[in-house]
Amino acid sequence: MTSLPEDPTRRIREDDRDTAVQRLQEAYAEGHVSHEELDERLHQLLTAKTHSELASALASLPEENAGTTSTIAVASGRIQRRGVWRVPRFLKVESAFGRVHLDLSRAIIEHPVVDIELQLGTGKAKITVPRDAIVDAEQLRTGWKDSLYKTRRRSRPGGPRIRISGTMGFGRLKIRHARR
Known part of the structure; x- marks a missing residue:
């Protein structure tokens, strides 16, 4: 799950939302998310107001290969x-x-x-x-x-x-x- 800034109840900024959408699109492109699930999660991300709402939409995505x-x-x-x-x-x-x-x-x-x-x-x-x-x-x-x-x-x-x-x-x- 993505580690989002300090306070999960803090309102998100547009670039936070953009990063979350990009992460979801990458998971879809790699075949980890179905088309229907993509639509559902995209709706969650686009209507999210806090970091906890973003995190819940990204919760079950596989870990990214950011360890390199x-x-x-x-x-x-x-x-x-x-x-x-x-x-x-x-x-x-x-x-x-x-x-x-x-x-x-x-x-x-x-x-x-x-x-x-x-x-x-x-x-x-x-x-x-x-x-x-x-x-x-x-x-x-x-x-x-x-x-x-x-x-x-x-x-x-x-x-x-x-x-x-x-x-x-x-x-x-x-x-x-x-x-x-």
């Missing part, structure tokens, strides 16, 4: 992921020159532990994690500046553990928790 390593790489320029996106179990981010911004605050995180490996030359990086996430950046090696991260004093149990590793040449990593 995904790599985002550019030679120069900006790498940016924000909004609703599916975070793989292992994410490798490579950039020789440029900025990196990963916003996991509204991302779909289906794994209790997510490993993010940064291989950055120059440029700064910013990672926004969910409010209840536990962050471990001990395995990150920096060449020029230390990372900016303050551990949250109060953290609700059940949040994902985000482990950040790799190397950064010239630049700084800033990690912050989402406010909502």
Whole structure:
């Protein structure tokens, strides 16, 4: 089942709905859902108002193969992921020159532990994690500046553990928790 943001009674946004519809369409294309069931679940998704209603429409779908390593790489320029996106179990981010911004605050995180490996030359990086996430950046090696991260004093149990590793040449990593 998809792990949706913190409060299941919170109203959904259109991009949350779009992501859920895409997941259902993928299950149909893979033959896991009949045409009739697709119509029924699509109606549920399109009329849903809260995250719990979205989750119930996706409840019995098979697990996605999000356990593989995904790599985002550019030679120069900006790498940016924000909004609703599916975070793989292992994410490798490579950039020789440029900025990196990963916003996991509204991302779909289906794994209790997510490993993010940064291989950055120059440029700064910013990672926004969910409010209840536990962050471990001990395995990150920096060449020029230390990372900016303050551990949250109060953290609700059940949040994902985000482990950040790799190397950064010239630049700084800033990690912050989402406010909502």
